[in-house]
Amino acid sequence: xxxxxxxxxxxxxxxxxxxxxxxxxxxxxxxxxxxxxxxxxxxxxxxxxxxxxxxxxxxxxxxxxxxxxxxxxxxxxxxxxxxxxxxxxxxxxxxxxxxxxxxxxxxxxxxxxxxxxxxxxxxxxxxxxxxxxxxxxxxxxxxxxxxxxxxxxxxxxxxxxxxxxxxxxxxxxxxxxxxxxxxxxxxxxxxxxxxxxxxxxxxxxxxxxxxxxxxxxxxxxxxxxxxxxxxxxxxxxxxxxxxxxxxxxxxxxxxxxxxxxxxxxx
Amino acid sequence: xxxxxxxxxxxxxxxxxxxxxxxxxxxxxxxxxxxxxxxxxxxxxxxxxxxxxxxxxxxxxxxxxxxxxxxxxxxxxxxxxxxxxxxxxxxxxxxxxxxxxxxxxxxxxxxxxxxxxxxxxxxxxxxxxxxxxxxxxxxxxxxxxxxxxxxxxxxxxxxxxxxxxxxxxxxxxxxxxxxxxxxxxxxxxxxxxxxxxxxxxxxxxxxxxxxxxxxxxxxxxxxxxxxxxxxxxxxxxxxxxxxxxxxxxxxxxxxxxxxxxxxxxxxxxxxxxx
Numbered sequence: 007x008x009x010x011x012x013x014x015x016x017x018x019x020x021x022x023x024x025x026x027x028x029x030x031x032x033x034x035x036x037x038x039x040x041x042x043x044x045x046x047x048x049x050x051x052x053x054x055x056x057x058x059x060x061x062x063x064x065x066x067x068x069x070x071x072x073x074x075x076x077x078x079x080x081x082x083x084x085x086x087x088x089x090x091x092x093x094x095x096x097x098x099x100x101x102x103x104x105x106x107x108x109x110x111x112x113x114x115x116x117x118x119x120x121x122x123x124x125x126x127x128x129x130x131x132x133x134x135x136x137x138x139x140x141x142x143x144x145x146x147x148x149x150x151x152x153x154x155x156x157x158x159x160x161x162x163x164x165x166x167x168x169x170x171x172x173x174x175x176x177x178x179x180x181x182x183x184x185x186x187x188x189x190x191x192x193x194x195x196x197x198x199x200x201x202x203x204x205x206x207x208x209x210x211x212x213x214x215x216x217x218x219x220x221x222x223x224x225x226x227x228x229x230x231x232x233x234x235x236x237x238x239x240x241x242x243x244x245x246x247x248x249x250x251x252x253x254x255x256x257x258x259x260x261x262x263x264x265x266x267x268x269x270x271x272x
Numbered sequence: 273x274x275x276x277x278x279x280x281x282x283x284x285x286x287x288x289x290x291x292x293x294x295x296x297x298x299x300x301x302x303x304x305x306x307x308x309x310x311x312x313x314x315x316x317x318x319x320x321x322x323x324x325x326x327x328x329x330x331x332x333x334x335x336x337x338x339x340x341x342x343x344x345x346x347x348x349x350x351x352x353x354x355x356x357x358x359x360x361x362x363x364x365x366x367x368x369x370x371x372x373x374x375x376x377x378x379x380x381x382x383x384x385x386x387x388x389x390x391x392x393x394x395x396x397x398x399x400x401x402x403x404x405x406x407x408x409x410x411x412x413x414x415x416x417x418x419x420x421x422x423x424x425x426x427x428x429x430x431x432x433x434x435x436x437x438x439x440x441x442x443x444x445x446x447x448x449x450x451x452x453x454x455x456x457x458x459x460x461x462x463x464x465x466x467x468x469x470x471x472x473x474x475x476x477x478x479x480x481x482x483x484x485x486x487x488x489x490x491x492x493x494x495x496x497x498x499x500x501x502x503x504x505x506x507x508x509x510x511x512x513x514x515x516x517x518x519x520x521x522x523x524x525x526x527x528x529x530x531x532x533x534x535x536x537x538x539x540x541x542x543x544x545x546x
Contacts, residue, residue, distance in 0.1 A: 017369050021358050114352035115411070117322055119373050120345040270322045 007128075010121045014129035018103065019136060026137045029095055030144035033088065037145045040084045041152030044077055077160040078169075081149055082233025085169055088145055089176045089228065093204045095141055096181035100134035101197030104188025108271045117270070127189060127262045134181050142177065146170045165237055172236035175247070176227045180204050182254040189261020192271035273298040273419060273450040274319070279328035281314050281474075288314040290474035291328065296452055296467075298418075301445055303465035304454040311474040312454040313353055316423050319452075320350050332419055344419075351412040353423040353454075355404040359397035363407055366396060367414060376414045384410045387440075388433065401428045409437060420444065422453040426460060438464050493518075495526040 019026070107113040116126060149170075153161040184200035211226030213219070223229040230246045274296035281289040289311040296302045306312050317323045319330050321341035330337035332344045357366060367381045385392050388406045396407060405428045412420065420441070426434045438460065441451055455461050461468055462482065470478040491507045493514060499522075507514055511528070518526065 013369075013372050020365075021361060024360070110356045111352065111354045112356050112358060114317075114320075114322065114350075114354065115357060118320060118345065118350040118352070119370075119415075120342060121373075122342040123321070125342075267324065269324055270317075272317065272322060 007122075007125055010125045011128045011132060014116070014121065014126060015132040015136070018129060018133040022099075022103075022133075022137070025099075026140055029137075029141050033092065033095075033141055034144040034148040036091075037084070037088060037148040038152060041081065041149050042156060044080055044152070044156050075160075077153060077157040078162055078165045078237075079160075079233075081153070081166060082169055082173075082237070085149070085173055086228065086232055089173055090204070090208055092138065092141055092145065092177040093180040094201055096134065096138045096177040097184045097200030097204050098197035099137050100130070100181045100184035101188055101195070101200045103130050103134055104185070104265075105192050105194075105196040108192035111272045113270050114272060123266045124262060127185075127265045130188070131185055131258060131262075134185060135178065138177050138181050142170075142174050146174070169233045169236045172239070172247075173231045173233055175250070176231055179227050179250055179254055180207075182258050186257035186261040189258075189263075189265040191268070273333060274302075274452060275329075275331045276315070276319075277329050277331070279315065279318060279330060280326045281311075281318055281323060282326040287474050289318070292471070292474070292476045293328075294469055294476065294479075296450060298450050299445060299448045300466040301441065301451040301453065301464055303461040303468035304452065304471065305456070305458060305461055305468060306454075306471035310471045312471060313423050314474075315471075316350070316421050316452075316454065319421055320345070320348075347417040348419040348421060349412045349415040349417045351408050351420070351422045351425050353427070355401070355408050355428075357396050357404070357407065359395065361396055362392070363390065363394055363396060363399070364392040366407065367392070367410065370411050370414045374415050376416065381410070381414060384413055387436065402430060402433070405429055406433070413440065418449055420449060420451045420453075422451065424454055424456065426455065426457060434460065491528055491530055493526070493528050495521075496524040498522045498524050 107116065113126075117123070150163070150166060153163065153166055180200060180203060183203050184196055187194070187199045188196040207226045208228050210222045211229035214222030214224075214226060214229060224246060227250055229235075230243060230250070235243050274294070276292060276294040276296075279289055279292050280287060292311075292315065294302075304312050304315070314323060318325050319332065319337055321337055321344075324338065332348060335344050337344060363385075364381070367385075368378070371378065371381065382392070384390075388410060390403060390406045390410065394403075396404065399407065405426075409425065412422070412425075426437055429437065434457075441453075441464065445451060453465075465482055467479065467481050469476050470480075491511060493505045493507055493511075494503070495518065496502045505514070
């Protein structure tokens with residue numbers, strides 16, 4: 007089984023390498039642009055902060071201007087926005103991987119190979135997660151390079167790595183949602199549905215903070231795994247991490263279960 | 273080799289395949305004809321476990337199409353009617369991926385590409401429909417196996433390539449391979465198949481064994497009497513008696529033609545099968 011999954015994964019990654027590479031380069035460049043501006047942001051930030059409504063700043067994950075003077079805090083704020091971007095990537099990538107295969111009917115070719123449906127589904131999981139890892143690594147390496155270049159004494163590599171590990175979990179959760187939806191059906195544009203989930207959960211987190219509603223913030227992975235929580239891991243966050251992890255595995259398993267039994271939409 | 277038992281496939285209330293049964297013997301070429309939407313592709317997709325049967329079963333070499341689909345696919349090659357592969361791939365790369373699941377070699381790939389006059393260095397997106405069809409044929413042949421399930425394999429191919437394709441299929445048959453193919457080209461069905469099933473509105477309306485009873489020794493007589501009556505009769509054997517009988521009628525026109533799969537097909541689709 008593993009051999010077939012690896013063969014299929016390699017084939018699908020190879021097929022989409024330009025797309026993944028494009029995203030990786032784009033995210034690398036954008037993160038570099040944001041993080042290299044850290045020095046100038048220190049001065050510019052206060053004026054901007056004073057001029058903008060508090061709600062807008064909260065929406066962007068900025069709660070105090072102190073973040074602009076500390077590399078790790080600044081990175082945490084920027085990383086939150088990029089988590090949203092990479093979540094969109096994971097959701098649309100995994101979604102299209104399942105949905106397009108049936109929409110274009112290329113599944114007729116893939117399924118005719120001596121592989122099981124579950125092997126096809128596992129290869130989709132692996133392909134999606136590898137793609138998200140590649141794009142995340144591009145983003146993370148870009149930030150680390152900038153940290154070394156202009157971080158100064160406030161750049162703490164271990165803290166940056168912690169944020170990357172904890173907050174970086176979020177895109178995988180939305181990739182799992184796309185795999186779940188794609189496993190259930192190919193009658194709806196999976197990437198679109200999963201992207202809708204990204205926006206919904208992001209908004210829940212934002213509104214939860216604004217309205218100080220714990221339930222809303224606790225169901226939003228963007229809030230639960232935000233940089234500040236990643237750096238001060240509490241028992242609650244650990245517990246929620248477990249809940250999200252179990253949810254992720256459960257929905258992927260359910261998606262695979264249905265995918266194994268349903269008609270292909272061809 | 274292939275047993276389809278009371279197979280029904282529903283989409284909602286619509287029965288795409290309605291309680292069909294077929295028994296396809298090893299080493300035969302079995303044709304499957306019907307209009308667009310008659311249920312041919314649906315049947316083949318159920319055989320390949322892309323659609324789940326609503327009821328009934330398909331067994332290939334005694335293995336269940338749902339439960340044992342992976343094992344079936346180890347010795348069964350399928351060619352879909354729609355040619356939708358990965359456009360940004362080079363043809364050679366696509367075949368090399370196929371070879372990872374096959375005992376065939378790169379030399380076989382080169383030989384087949386040469387035989388079908390296909391450029392391996394082009395991207396799939398750059399190919400014409402006919403050449404995309406060749407990609408599909410070669411992919412199917414590279415995988416090979418004891419059973420070939422082919423959904424409209426020659427549509428889009430020029431007549432020369434159609435002949436080349438069937439030359440290879442006949443060679444496969446000689447090696448004991450069972451072939452189940454659908455086609456709109458009734459002449460090729462008649463020429464190359466041993467048996468043919470006609471499907472209409474999801475139901476099998478006729479199975480003709482082209483091997484046992486040579487359909488070519490039968491005739492179809494169509495005539496119109498001047499009083500307006502139109503008659504179509506199948507004649508097996510001596511036609512003289514009928515000619516005598518017809519000589520007594522006041523005919524407006526008379527047509528005697530050899531019976532063919534085409535005449536059978538048209539007969540069923542014009543009402544005989546009702």
